[in-house]
Amino acid sequence: MLPGPDGVVKMLGHTLRDGELPRAIMTSLYRLFVGYALSAGAGITLGVALARMSWLRAAVGPLVVGLQALPSICWLPLALLWFGLSEKAILFVVVMGSLLSITIATEGAVRAVPTMYIRAARTMGSRRLRLYTRVILPAALPGILTGLKLGWTFAWRSLMAGELLYVAGGLGQLLTLGRELGDMARVMSVMVVIVILGLGFERLLFGSVEKRVRERWGYAQAEAS
């Protein structure tokens, strides 16, 4: 049996007013943004390093691909052993959920940067770090954005899974609470919030940027023809 939409809306209003829902949203978003920022930074760095250093690729490449097959929530027991019942443990799960997909996408994008861009830049005096910041990273941006978008989705899912299992505030905990109270309207209202937040931020962060970048970089045309 499902609760009617009116029951869900009523519960939404109730939890919003008594501050329970806003608190949970803020807790979850904070974790999401910190974890995602960490994995975006580390993922792009690691991806570029993997793409440009063949020895590193030989050493850790298979590990990266292998670990990506591991659902991020499987890191939770290890994280709890390492960090105890703390914020660090849940952040670790979020990072592990999104890091590798960003790494792999970045590596692919950087390796696909046409060598002619790099050669042209070298003839104009670009060297070392500036070759990365002015040519390689901008050239790889469309692929990196795809990875970032994927990473965002994974981070969101990992966070929810982590919060469901490990009770310490956040939207995931509200879901667990709803189940324990046997209150289906409560469960449904939290699910609605999770969907809205997930979709909303994805649109906000990537919607227009990705399209504009693909157009300007000439991918849109290549796909059309």
Add this chain to the structure above:
Amino acid sequence: MIEVCRVGKKFQSTTRGVTAALRDMSLTVEDGEFVCLVGPSGCGKTTLLNLIGGLERPDDGEVRVHGKRVRGPGPDRGVMFQDAALFPWLSVAENVAFGMKELRLSRAVREARAKKYLDLVKMSGFAKAWVHELSGGMKQRVALARALALEPDILLMDEPFGALDPKSRDALQAEIVDIWQKTHKTIVFVTHDMAEAVRLGSRVIVLRARPARVACDVDLAARLPQPRHVDQAEVVELAAQLKGELDETGEHEAVDGDGHGDDDERPQATAASSSGAGRLVAWMGLHL
């Protein structure tokens, strides 16, 4: 002045082993010359250009520019490729200013020069356009402006008009000659199109393949004054004559070194007495 002194360059390929692209190659380009390097594909002309540009390093010998040994690419040598290689994340004007930013020139200088060279290549109306909005010919014009904007003494061009339609190619050929005459830059221009070489160069160097050797070196400055045109009788005639020269000097593009540099001398002895496919068979027989 560009001096190429007894330069050798080998390449490792997975299918063919080591191939000598250049061996014991020497040539000198004087300041202000417009030299066209022409030869069949795989004759090492692009390798030679990359060595001058510093994008590759020679295995033997050395390349000197203005008396100084080339150790890498530098803004004293502007390079244009067959692909314009413009950066799509930058506008046309930003592309032209790219190298000037690397040289840490001031914003005012960058903007003034970008405008000047976009004017020169007749692209001033497109300063704010994005790269994907341009046609192939327009992209090469911008690439030319980008190379010129660093004000190099030397311009190295690797089949820059090879992928263009005949009309754009014709227009750009006229313009590069015009720019050469105005700026007195030294230009080394690689092409496989003999007519293009004769139409453009003040000097044409015909290369023969693997390893590249100079088949002939013709000074055209006095013989054929600019402006020339590809359809002009003298140009057509001379191009045909040079092509003939290339065939006579033993063109065997299909025949490749099998990895032992020393063996490269042998086929030439065989080649002199046989022709075409027969020559190939004779040489392969020798190796089998």
